[in-house]
Amino acid sequence: MTVMVGQRAGKGHKIGLVVAQFNELVTEKLQAGAVSQLKKYGVSQDDITVVKVPGAMELPRIAKRLATSQTVDGVIALGAVIRGETSHYDYVCAETASGLAQVSLDGPVPVMFGVLTTDTLDQAINRAGGKGGNKGADCADGVLEMISIEQQIIAG
Numbered sequence: 001m002t003v004m005v006g007q008r009a010g011k012g013h014k015i016g017l018v019v020a021q022f023n024e025l026v027t028e029k030l031q032a033g034a035v036s037q038l039k040k041y042g043v044s045q046d047d048i049t050v051v052k053v054p055g056a057m058e059l060p061r062i063a064k065r066l067a068t069s070q071t072v073d074g075v076i077a078l079g080a081v082i083r084g085e086t087s088h089y090d091y092v093c094a095e096t097a098s099g100l101a102q103v104s105l106d107g108p109v110p111v112m113f114g115v116l117t118t119d120t121l122d123q124a125i126n127r128a129g130g131k132g133g134n135k136g137a138d139c140a141d142g143v144l145e146m147i148s149i150e151q152q153i154i155a156g
């Protein structure tokens, strides 16, 4: 069996976006990048479900609820964790990443890790539509590619 990678046909696919409100200046740009990219590949607005959560730590729980709801073909989790004065940053990053990875591994649909983990606000802004690209758009590419890969594997 040969599985073609890089396939991003989006028409007819339903995608769930879980977006952290913490650092909303950044996460709203990630969300816009993801939606724009999904539409570029044919996903309709009506097939994109957006759920907001307080912060990155809440992303895994709602990503799991969406992933297991049998209403979406893939999930994109978006957030921006920016280092402060204490070790809280380390715990938020580690648990959010671990939680989302577990939802993707254990769940029925692919879950993309679209959480920026940066030392400064500028670094985050640069990766939400600035010179560093848009992590939300990158995740849109990735979720469509993963859906295609899994469909090809199932089809044999």
Ligand SMILES: Nc1c(NC[C@H](O)[C@H](O)[C@H](O)CO)[nH]c(=O)[nH]c1=O
Pocket: 020, 022, 023, 054, 055, 056, 057, 058, 079, 080, 081, 082, 083, 092
């Ligand atoms: N400092 C950041 C947070 N902190 C909040 C946590 O994500 C969580 O909402 C809280 O601990 C309650 O469970 N969240 C971010 O998304 N980004 C940050 O920089």
Ligand SMILES: CC(=O)[C@@H](O)COP(=O)(O)O
Pocket: 081, 082, 083, 084, 085, 086, 087, 088, 089, 090, 092
């Ligand atoms: C990533 C965080 O939780 C961080 O913004 C919290 O800031 P601080 O460590 O200064 O309390």
